[in-house]
Amino acid sequence: MSTDQDLVARWAVEPAPLLPLLHAFHNRDGYLSEAALRAVSEGLRIPLADLYGTVTFYHHFAREEGGHSRPRVCDGPICKLRGSDELMAELDGATPMPCAGRCDDPIPVLVENRYLAGRPGAKLRETPAPMPDDNPGELEECCFAGIREDGRATLMGYCSDGGYGALTRAVREGSPAGVIEVVEASGLAGRGGAGFPTGRKWRAVAEAPGGPKTIVCNADEGEPGCFKDRVLMDYDPHAVIEGMALAAFATGATRGFIYLRYEYPHTERILEDAILDARDAGLLGQRILGSDFSFELYVRRGAGAYICGEETSLLNSLEGKHPFPRNKPPYPVTHGFEDLPTVVNNVETLASVPPILAKGADWYRGLGLGDHAGTKIISLSGDVQRPGNYEVPIGLPLDTLLNDWAGGPLEGRTFQAVTMAGLSGGFLGKFDDVTLDEPCLRARGSFLGAGGIMVFDDRRDMVDLARQAMAFFAHESCGKCFPCRIGTQRLTERLAGEAGPADADEWKREVADIGTTMAAVSACGLGIAAPLITQSLLRDFPDAVDANLEARKS
Amino acid sequence: MSTITIDGQSVPFEDGETIYEVSRRLERDVPTLCYDDRLEAFGACRLCVVELEGARNPVASCTTMAADGMVVRTATEAIERHRKTLMDLVVSENPKGARIDPLRGLASQELAHLAVRYESDGSRFVGKQSGTSRPDDTNPMILRDYDNCISCYRCVRVCAEREGDYAISVANRGFETQITTEFAGLLEDSDCTFCGQCVQTCPTGALGDLRSMEAQDQPGEFEKTRSICPYCGVGCSVDILTKNEKIVGVQPAMDGPANLGALCVKGQFGWDWVDSDERLTQPLVRKDGKLVPASWEEAWERAAKGFKSVVEKHGRHAVYAVASGRAPHESAYSVQKFVRYGFGTNYVDNCSRA
Amino acid sequence: MSNPLVDMEKPDVIFCIGTNMTETHPVAATRLKTAIRNGATLICADPRKIPLARMADLHLPLRVGSDVALLGAMAHVIVRDGLTDEAFIAERTEGYDALVKHLETMTPEWAEGICGVPAADIERAAHLYAGAERGAIYYTLGITEHICGVDNVQSLSNLVLLTGNIGREGTGINPMRGQNNIQGAGDAGALPNNYPGFQPVTNPANQAKFAQAWGREVDLELGITKVRALEQCGESIFAMLICGENTVVSDPDRAHCEHALDALEHLVVIDMFLTETAERADVVFPAAGWGEVDGVFTNTERRVQRVRKAVEPPGSAKPDWEIIAGIARAMGLGDGFPYQSAKDVFNELCQLSTTYAGLDWDRIDKGEYHWPVPDREHPGTPILHLGEFPRGRGLFVTPGYRDPAETVSDDYPIWLTTGRRLAHYHTRTMTGRAKGPDWLVPEELLEVHPDDVQRLSLVDGGVALMKSPRGEVLIKVKATDQSPRGTVFCSFSFGDVRVNDLTGAGYDPITDTAELKVCPVSVEPAGARV
Known part of the structure; x- marks a missing residue:
């Protein structure tokens, strides 16, 4: 077994060492002991109080002996419907964890570093995540175009279909400016939720003074109801790596990190293997393909914090700091990792880049419907016939996705509500005329975001679903800004009936006032988006609210 | 020259100035709870939000740099409504915050004042309260009354950014957030040096100066007298707090030129010796081998007689004087003048060689 | 200090030696921590692993009392490796050639044998300090409380002069004064060699100046230091006035000290408490203390600041100046002590001092001035030695290493x-x-x-x-x-x-x-x- 000194020595010399060093102790000891934290504090020269505080921020770091081996059972919105409470009761010492990204094949359970699936009354099994079905609309895809091919996750499989061709061409014949031009012209925008034009971001980093520059792949897919990044990384890891290498080439970055959520341990192994293979093939590392271009790529595993999907929290987390979001501006394009110019892109965004460069900007633009450019992967789950990941043309009618592609509601049921952007876009109760694009959804007080859509049929209690959603945001609120820290708590209490006015009008006024202020003045997207839950509940489900409040009186 | 328009008034600003700083220069009363001049702007409380033309949402003025051509409104109806909601939320989990004795610390009334300004009385948004006090921390200097904590982290930030001690940090997240030392222990077992800077920046009195608080039940208000700390050579400016003619505490002077608001444990908490019952209150003279109380005239006569007789017996170079490095100039000046003027010698020194 | 406290945030290389600053001058240390947070490099030379050593990029754990060897070897490396500031040496110093010769044998290897610090670390320290854009030295009593205290200071001074790290923001050689007004006690003339304002007593012009002001002539001969005076107690010194110092406990060799005081015919002590020293006095006067008197302190950066009375002293305790004036009056010397207030005393000091000449009681209300303030128009002097040193050129001196007065032995190992x-x-x-x-x-x-x-x-x-x-x-x-x-x-x-x-x-x-x-x-x- 490695000694404390071995572990510290192994990681102290690496970039972004804190998380992997903590994981090394966590894996070795089964928890993070005081002695381990003291060794890390001294080894990395992080004040002990800071380190302790930061460790407590993450959901998954156990601080009691044996904590790492206690099963963690997903209690996300869909798993809750599928019996996560019962499953938890069946498993010795099990504790809940927020949505672990397997809503298409629930219920995920983490035992140490094994990602299992189970359901009440059945044995836990290690099964691969479902592969996306062939495109039901028989439409041309970008990200999923090659993913279903056998061996796609291997270097050979990826290359046999033209993989790394875009990188090879760029390095041998192209120029950074040329790459940026194509990405800009394609209209590709951030697929993690914020929708910032990718080419513009790359250009800003390319032009920013200072270095070394960094490419960060945001693989902290924490949004409940989202499981698309996992499938991309599991089945097409080289597309993500090639996308990152292209981003590095375009911006002059020399190092990169994939910040992977804790809940995908098997994915970490897939990515590490893929990176090793790519390095061996001269596609990563020093002097890529014999050129002057060098790019080192590292995987860093999170430890359970939704807020680390927010890019500046993610950067603080990588740097070993307390993962509060930073104040913006300045933005990561100029002040990112270690305060240097940094691209932070979502997995799907990066995986879209190689096909765009291979087939051209016009091709990609043309994949969208109407004026919309490109495609978006939707993670569809809940009370629907065929849940799963679907790559849709942007602008696709939601109705087409739900009924034509996914088979409609379950036998004898009707749709009551869908969520948008996982939970962040709140609920929609009337959605017949919705198309899957930001202009349409923003006009309806919601947004497409990372593309998670959860479907709830007529059996579901909307106030209770809202309570669960708000409890998730309260659990994940970082605690920095007042409106979010207190607001998510107060809204949860009100939805649960634990506190708040008995009078219905007064109740609604309080809920609305908190939401309005949270949405307007919160410091980051979590606090801004969370009240969409209550605002949409009041807007689209007033009868359910009234009935719930009435029922409390008796 | 770059200018920014604030509430209709166009003003020039310096590079690196925030909207908040410019607003304050214009005496706009923008409220805040997480701001301390000496700390990096943090942007947590969001009370300082202002309307910025062209921005979708209000922006935190403390973290937003002024830029040429910005048009800012600091107190629109919508902004004030958000502030009212924020204050109601804060007070909802700190209802005691409005009744904190000002002896707890320099900034301890900030929450109370804003609660009055926004008429936040804790009646809205009732619910659970965050923060767990630490009555088990029985140190005699720093009260850790976290029931009143609003998680502004000024204490954590001043400990790190100004004091460089990193003794405290933030544990957990969201509503479960708690100010902590490593492993949630006592201050005495942490890297805390008891400088009291956390106490003095706390805007709610969740951290309190236990030495001063001993006087909080005495009737009356306290007064402040600007002075200099009596300990080391740094010369930190302090305000001496007095109540009913007694010294009841010390607070750092934020505009003190040598310390800019900083103090250490001695300057902050080492003042209560002044009231020691071991203080000498009257002159003593030796009679029959014992020191006994005497009148001033008698003591002066006795002291003078002794010096005169030594000079008569042994000459003027037989007298020596040592001045204090602790007393003010007037003391040392008088000592050396006593020797030079009185005996015509240079037989005088101070205690710097010890 | 050659530079003000605010400068402590500005160096890019900090060399702390013989100072446990986080404990002795904690508020000043916060400034250094800020510099470190902003990326400054810290070298800490101290036998112990004090907090500064733990913070340091390089800790030099030298044996107690071996500073001259360590510092000489650093100077040796700076000269050997061509890291000197040649322009500075040419324009502002003298004695360089003699120093170079003196340093020849002071190699890092030689120093390692004496101070126990690895030669490689000595070289690294020399390179870091000499490579600084703004290098600053801070020290306290760990440098001066030795039989070779002056040699230690001169060795530091050599490093400063070799590298030109003086007379600029964020540089300098900065002793931190230990007591709130120890600087002021010297400023006020409580020294055997200087009148107020560091005017030498041996200069007849100064003698004449004070004779005119006071109407009394003072010896041209130097007085003796307190240490000598204590040695002379009962031999040539027979009376003593001790003001606010607990000599018995704070001075070395307590038995000697007690014996000395007991040998006096007359001991007068002014203090707030009946200290171990006061217990041996013939007359003890109760002093008003901090918070009970108006007055002036000068801090370690030569900043002249007001202290103010907040409460009445206990009982009948009085300010020192009033007590001393009372003794003087009883001796028939009242004409020399006509003061009505602390302000009167301080203003007389300002009138007679050269360093305070531009100051008075009202002008120091906000504490803005660093002395010297030679006249009313002068803005004060936050940074010393900007253009030249008091003696003109900075002089290199050549102290050699000496063992401490006692070294470890079989009996005292x-x-x-x-x-x-x-x-x-x-x-x-x-x-x-x-x-x-x-x-x-x-x-x-x-x-x-x-x-x-x-x-x-x-x-x-x-x-x-x-x-x-x-x-x-x-x-x-x-x-x-x-x-x-x-x-x-x-x-x-x-x-x-x-x-x-x-x-x-x-x-x-x-x-x-x-x-x-x-x-x-x-x-x-x-x-x-x-």
Whole structure:
């Protein structure tokens, strides 16, 4: 077994060492002991109080002996419907964890570093995540175009279909400016939720003074109801790596990190293997393909914090700091990792880049419907016939996705509500005329975001679903800004009936006032988006609210 | 020259100035709870939000740099409504915050004042309260009354950014957030040096100066007298707090030129010796081998007689004087003048060689 | 200090030697921590692993009393490797050639043999300091309380002059003054060689100036230092006025000190408490203390600041100046002490001082001035030696290494070094009576390396007997790697652990400062002595 000194020595010399060093102790000891934290504090020269505080921020770091081996059972919105409470009761010492990204094949359970699936009354099994079905609309895809091919996750499989061709061409014949031009012209925008034009971001980093520059792949897919990044990384890891290498080439970055959520341990192994293979093939590392271009790529595993999907929290987390979001501006394009110019892109965004460069900007633009450019992967789950990941043309009618592609509601049921952007876009109760694009959804007080859509049929209690959603945001609120820290708590209490006015009008006024202020003045997207839950509940489900409040009186 | 328009008034600003700083220069009363001049702007409380033309949402003025051509409104109806909601939320989990004795610390009334300004009385948004006090921390200097904590982290930030001690940090997240030392222990077992800077920046009195608080039940208000700390050579400016003619505490002077608001444990908490019952209150003279109380005239006569007789017996170079490095100039000046003027010698020194 | 406190945030390389600043000058240390947070490099030379050493990029754990060797070797490397500031040396210094010759034999390897710091670390320190854009040196009594205190300071001065790290923002050679107004006591003329404002008593012009102002003529001869005066008690000194100093506890060799005071025919003490020193007096006057008097302090950066009266003193206690004026009056010297207030005293000082000439009571209200302020138009002098040094050119001197007055031997095989603790001040006359600090550090502990605890058969938390040729004390042991092997540490703050019974083997020949930082001792379990 490695000694404390071995572990510290192994990681102290690496970039972004804190998380992997903590994981090394966590894996070795089964928890993070005081002695381990003291060794890390001294080894990395992080004040002990800071380190302790930061460790407590993450959901998954156990601080009691044996904590790492206690099963963690997903209690996300869909798993809750599928019996996560019962499953938890069946498993010795099990504790809940927020949505672990397997809503298409629930219920995920983490035992140490094994990602299992189970359901009440059945044995836990290690099964691969479902592969996306062939495109039901028989439409041309970008990200999923090659993913279903056998061996796609291997270097050979990826290359046999033209993989790394875009990188090879760029390095041998192209120029950074040329790459940026194509990405800009394609209209590709951030697929993690914020929708910032990718080419513009790359250009800003390319032009920013200072270095070394960094490419960060945001693989902290924490949004409940989202499981698309996992499938991309599991089945097409080289597309993500090639996308990152292209981003590095375009911006002059020399190092990169994939910040992977804790809940995908098997994915970490897939990515590490893929990176090793790519390095061996001269596609990563020093002097890529014999050129002057060098790019080192590292995987860093999170430890359970939704807020680390927010890019500046993610950067603080990588740097070993307390993962509060930073104040913006300045933005990561100029002040990112270690305060240097940094691209932070979502997995799907990066995986879209190689096909765009291979087939051209016009091709990609043309994949969208109407004026919309490109495609978006939707993670569809809940009370629907065929849940799963679907790559849709942007602008696709939601109705087409739900009924034509996914088979409609379950036998004898009707749709009551869908969520948008996982939970962040709140609920929609009337959605017949919705198309899957930001202009349409923003006009309806919601947004497409990372593309998670959860479907709830007529059996579901909307106030209770809202309570669960708000409890998730309260659990994940970082605690920095007042409106979010207190607001998510107060809204949860009100939805649960634990506190708040008995009078219905007064109740609604309080809920609305908190939401309005949270949405307007919160410091980051979590606090801004969370009240969409209550605002949409009041807007689209007033009868359910009234009935719930009435029922409390008796 | 770059200018920014604030509430209709166009003003020039310096590079690196925030909207908040410019607003304050214009005496706009923008409220805040997480701001301390000496700390990096943090942007947590969001009370300082202002309307910025062209921005979708209000922006935190403390973290937003002024830029040429910005048009800012600091107190629109919508902004004030958000502030009212924020204050109601804060007070909802700190209802005691409005009744904190000002002896707890320099900034301890900030929450109370804003609660009055926004008429936040804790009646809205009732619910659970965050923060767990630490009555088990029985140190005699720093009260850790976290029931009143609003998680502004000024204490954590001043400990790190100004004091460089990193003794405290933030544990957990969201509503479960708690100010902590490593492993949630006592201050005495942490890297805390008891400088009291956390106490003095706390805007709610969740951290309190236990030495001063001993006087909080005495009737009356306290007064402040600007002075200099009596300990080391740094010369930190302090305000001496007095109540009913007694010294009841010390607070750092934020505009003190040598310390800019900083103090250490001695300057902050080492003042209560002044009231020691071991203080000498009257002159003593030796009679029959014992020191006994005497009148001033008698003591002066006795002291003078002794010096005169030594000079008569042994000459003027037989007298020596040592001045204090602790007393003010007037003391040392008088000592050396006593020797030079009185005996015509240079037989005088101070205690710097010890 | 050559530079103001605010400059402490500005160096890119900081060299701290013989200063446990985080404990002795904590607020100044916060400035250094800010510099470090902003990326400055810290070199800390100290025998002990003090907090600054833990923060440092490079810790040089030299043997106590070996500073001249370490600093000489650093200078050797700077010259050898061509890291000098040649323009500065040419324009502003003299004696360079003699120094180069002097340094020839002071190699890092030679120094390693004396101070125990690896030669490579000495080289690294030299390169870091000489490579600084703004290099600043900070020191306190760890440099001066040696028989070679002056040599130590001159060795530091050589480093400064070799590299030109002076006369600019964020540079300089900065001794931190230990007491709130120790600077002011010197400024006010409580020195055997200088009138107020550091005007030498040996200069007839100064004699004439004061004779005219006071109507009394003062000797042209130097006075003697306190250390000499104590030695002369009962021989040539027979009366003493001691103002606010607990000489018996704070000075080295306590037995000698008690004996000296007892040999006096007349001892007058002015103090707030009946200290161990006051107990031996013929007359004791109750002094009004801090918060009870108006007055002036000058801090370590020469900033002149007002202290103010907040409350009445206890009983009939009075300000020192009033007490002294009373004695003078009773001696028939009242004409020289016509003061109605502290303001009158201070203003007289300003009129007679050259460094305070531009100041008066009202002008220092906000504490903006750093002396010298030679006239009313002068803005004050935050940074000394901007254009030239007081003597014109900076002089390189050539101190050689000397052993401490006593070195370890079979009988006394352990180095004792003394110092301060954060919570306490000097002899605890104040902090020992303050509830917070007294709770924080309620007793004195001898810091001993865990290996030595074992080797000497001591027990962590047990009591040890520590002896030097001059005395012995019982003291509780604390095992800590803050002390290096072979060296122990304690403070002199506690009256029940009379560590200054042990110290005092020697004095610096020039300043008469006692060697409080080095004292060979033996340490053994107290056994039946407890």
